[in-house]
Amino acid sequence: MTDQQQDDRDGDVADRGPALHERGSDAAPRGALRITVSRTGGVAGLAPHWSVMVTEEKDVDSWLSLVESCPWDAPAPGIGGEPDRFVYTIRVLQPDHERDARVPERALDGPWADLVARVKDASR
Template structure:
């Protein structure tokens, strides 16, 4: 084999890198080859509670719709925001992707003050589409 990445990254992360790799097209055709999960966890705030929201997507159109949004976020910006103040929210955003050209996991910790633009769009959409946990009837 001319490729030498299998020993460490044979998890599918490079499946799309070699355009001539024999199993790419076959993998692409399987529904399971395109899957995505996004978890948004919020910590901090005066209440000190840590709610989280998770969405999953499968299938080409669904996954790609999320990926456009995911890709527009400044994952590597490392913008710290202004640390002034107290009791602000902190968001942890984690994306797990399995798709032909994009695979793997990425995460970022985003202070509330930096939750603007695509970060905000992503978090708002995850919150909106995550299934709310039902509350039992009060005793």
């Protein structure tokens, strides 16, 4: 099985509630913002996935303000995680800019926690 298949499976897990995300395309249209959060690990080994697409300018500004407050430049976690803890992968896609971060559950606090909670709420 490849990474891509794994990712596709993750995508399947996401389809609960009114989906704001569009499957099959990660790109955000001009002026828009797309944020995805996927969670792996946990004793169950499930990989749920949440996503939000924002197009209204005032909404984009509000989301971006939260995005910019996150510590994107913090050092990445080393090899070997903690047993059964979650790891979050957070991606922010804009038409000309893309960034991602892998955040272990123990480091998910402050703005990271706010961002993940807001994406989860928005994708319900």
